[in-house]
Amino acid sequence: MEKHHPGIDSLHLPCDVAQAWKKRMGHDNPDRPYEGYSVLFAVRAFYLDISQWALHDAYWAQWAAPCPVSLQDTKGVAKHRKHVTARMHQKVRQLAPLLPQLMASVEERLRFQQEFIDRARAAAPGGEFVHGGRTYQRRRYPAVRDHDPAGLRRLHATDPDTGTHIDLLRAEERGFxxxxxxxxxxxxxxxxxxxxxxxxxxxxxxxxxxxxxxxxxxxxxxxxxxxxxxxxxxxxxxxxxxxxxxxxxxxxxxxxxxxxxxxxxxxxxxxxxxxxxxxxxxxxxxxxxxxxxxxxxxxxxxxxxxxxxxxxxxxxxxxxxxxxxxxxxxxxxxxxxxxxxxxxxxxxxxxxxxVLRHYRAFLARRRQLRPSEEYRDPTTEEWEEFHQHFVKRKVELGTCGRGYGTPCAHEHACLRCPLLQPDPAQKRRLDEIIVNLRERLAEAHERGWLGEVEGLEITIAAAERKLAGMTRQINLGMPAIPPVRPPGSS
Ligand code: SF4
Missing domain, CATH: 1.10.443.10 (Intergrase catalytic core)
Known part of the structure; x- marks a missing residue:
């Protein structure tokens, strides 16, 4: 900020200065929409912290200023986080196959460095030795300063091709x-x-x-x-x-x-x-x-x-x-x-x-928990019963939508039952029922059967809903049930 606006000495930033700074942060850059988010958050937190402290301690009031990063600027953080997570996951997928090679490589490098030292120490100072298919020369130090002939504290080899001195102890330490x-x-x-x-x-x-x-x-x-x-x-x-x-x-x-x-x-x-x-x-x-x-x-x-x-x-x-x-x-x-x-x-x-492997493992585990007799072929009687269930679902005004193997939980009061799927072909029948219900309601009012009135009103309302549903419905027909075949026959 000081570089771009020399002399600026306040946290209270003019609007154009704040905008220019955000632009430099790449905030409005459509090519890099998530760059600079962490800085924006840090700056917003900094301003809001000062304002918060100022509420408790007047000392901070001198620094409190409007935050140049609005809530609007931080919109898209969820997207930003998803973007970062996706990038990290991609990196993991890239690195994971390299991991076994990496482990082998660091082990190999350490072994190489340790053998390098062993061979250099076995050679006399100034003498040559071979390692990794190359010939090196153990470096000789001036006799007056050489208090370490065994090469325990310093050991260098010279690469005859390049003339460079290799600090073997340091290389081994790094490898280790x-x-x-x-x-x-x-x-x-x-x-x-x-x-x-x-x-x-x-x-x-x-x-x-x-x-x-x-x-x-x-x-x-x-x-x-x-x-x-x-x-x-x-x-x-x-x-x-x-x-x-x-x-x-x-x-x-x-x-x-x-x-x-x-x-x-x-x-x-x-x-x-x-x-x-x-x-x-x-x-x-x-x-x-x-x-x-x-x-x-x-x-x-x-x-x-x-x-x-x-x-x-x-x-x-x-x-x-x-x-x-x-x-x-x-x-x-x-x-x-x-x-x-x-x-x-x-x-x-x-x-x-x-995902596929875990789902398969989940199915296998669930299969183990279920009784094994559920995983055999059904008998002819069971197959027949299964088909009969669908046949028996036919009721006066349409089809009962309850699940296979479940009993009617609504005492066959289909008109008021949400599971009834009305058949548009039965519209006339439903009209008659509604007329009949209205007559019964009028009679109940006349005779003062108030308990009956309430029940009839609920039934009429349910019947009218079913009627409305019927008129909206488009009949696509029912899929044909295939003929019953004994299990195992093709
Ligand atoms: S009351 Fe409901 S569940 Fe029972 S038979 Fe009628 S539609 Fe099916």
Whole structure:
């Protein structure tokens, strides 16, 4: 705003300034109708908050001003949300087939880097070694500064073709954390900040009362609501054990560190965080930006650099995968730490084949619950009875519309029954009935049978409605009932 309107110093924006700003936000752009919505909402919330505070505390009144984002401007948010959800689901469908390859790729890269280090260490400083079909030269450091001949603290290889020095320890470290982060996201579906806050004490065990079996659990401390506990599959237990082994680095305990929370802008107490690494001379907990880079690198290494993978995508992939594997959505919501099921629904990309599969599974389950005798061929008598039901539905003024196997619930008072489908051919008969009813009504009035009067008036009103329905009706005829054939005959 200051860039476009130099000197502007008030929240009270002139109408043309506000309009110009909204236009710049792409609000009126028909090609990108949903761009800038989040900014519009943030600005509207900001203005309305100030106005609200000003009602309680006069200090805020100096800042209160008309909101440049009207309610009308925020119309279409539901459409916007649907658009975002559809885009996310499309992304999940794009990424899901790549996931097995991604998991294999990070594992392979880590193994490659670790073998690279082993071979470089086996070679003498300055000597050559072969790895991955290429010949490298282990870098020699000046003797006066080389206090690490085993290559434990620094180890470089020179690519003879390009002459570049490869920092093998750093490459291996990056490969290791990529592997650890991708696997943890894959098996837990946790948020990035939840991953970074996993500590050594978050790993617990539970002895099952029935079998006496001990199962590992992972305690997740979420951003706002109640903490949750996840079952740790063996693959994840292996990853976390490797992480622990690495950060202990031969020591008894995991180093306790403080973590800087960039959102709340506070330092945590000293805790044995698992996702920490050496940074120069000190240790630091991984940052969410570093994790984002690792995840993106993994996808780029797979040859899909055109796609963007975020830690939150793993959450969506986890939810979609869990639901399509048959886990009920309310359990998935618990695992993901969602308070409302609707939040989880946004995460689940449903595939058309899933709908079909679930519907078939539902039919199979329902079939199992129904008595098995309902799933045999009907006998000739049953088939005959079924047809007779339709024959017996013929009543004086038309057809009875009650369902098969159900008795008449209205004591055959068809004239007042909503289930009667009047037959236009019986209009004369109905006219006669109405004339007759009116005569009975007049007599009831004459003789003072007031109880009868009320009933007759209701019947006449129902009969007149049926008559009106008959005159509106177009007779399409009834489909012919096929001749009765014994079941199984063709
Ligand atoms: S009263 Fe209703 S349900 Fe009963 S036979 Fe007549 S139309 Fe059918």
């Amino acid at each position: 954390w990529t592997w650890a982060v991708v696997n943890t996201f894959f098996y837990t579906g946790v948020r990035v900040e939840e991953l970074l806050e996993i500590t050594q004490t978050a790993l617990t065990t539970l002895r099952l009362p029935d079998s006496g079996e001990t199962v590992p659990l992972l305690q997740i401390v979420p951003k706002a609501d109640a903490e949750r506990v996840l079952l740790v599959p063996p693959e994840l237990a292996h990853v976390l054990a490797k992480v622990k082994q690495r950060i202990r680095d031969g020591h008894e305990t995991v180093p306790a560190l403080q973590r800087w929370d960039p959102h709340d802008r506070v330092l945590s107490p000293r805790l044995p965080f698992l996702f920490q690494r050496r940074h120069g001379l000190e240790r630091r907990v991984l940052t969410d930006k570093y994790v984002q880079r690792l995840v993106n690198d993994a996808l780029t290494a797979l040859g899909h650099g055109e796609l963007k993978l975020t830690p939150h995508d793993f959450r969506r992939l986890f939810a979609s995968e869990a639901v399509s594997s048959g886990l009920p959505p309310h359990i998935v919501a618990k695992i993901l730490g969602h308070e409302h099921l609707s939040t989880t629904e946004h995460y689940m990309a449903v595939y058309p084949e899933d």
